[in-house]
Amino acid sequence: xxxxxxxxxxxxxxxxxxxxxxxxALAPCPFCGERPRLTLRPDDAEATTYFAAVAxxxxxxxxxxxxxxxxxxxxxxxxxxxxxxxxRT
Numbered sequence: 001x002x003x004x005x006x007x008x009x010x011x012x013x014x015x016x017x018x019x020x021x022x023x024x025a026l027a028p029c030p031f032c033g034e035r036p037r038l039t040l041r042p043d044d045a046e047a048t049t050y051f052a053a054v055a056x057x058x059x060x061x062x063x064x065x066x067x068x069x070x071x072x073x074x075x076x077x078x079x080x081x082x083x084x085x086x087x088r089t
Contacts, residue, residue: 031056031065039055
């Protein structure tokens with residue numbers, strides 16, 4: 001995600017996912033059908049772990065329409081949260 005000379009940045013997407021074929025697109029919100037938002041950022045000041053969240057802010061259900069994950073790398077955190085969101089029942 002970043003090298004030592006570049007500070008880590010928060011990554012926000014529209015839920016469609018990047019143009020990398022191995023990354024699954026995010027399923028629509030189970031409550032409103034809209035695309036959720038993905039947030040990815042370092043979880044600590046040293047960027048030794050990363051936090052990822054998928055959420056849809058669709059009114060009264062927003063407290064229910066979210067999934068979160070942490071992992072040692074940004075790609076792992078993103079993959080975990082995408083899987084958790086897309087496995088909603």
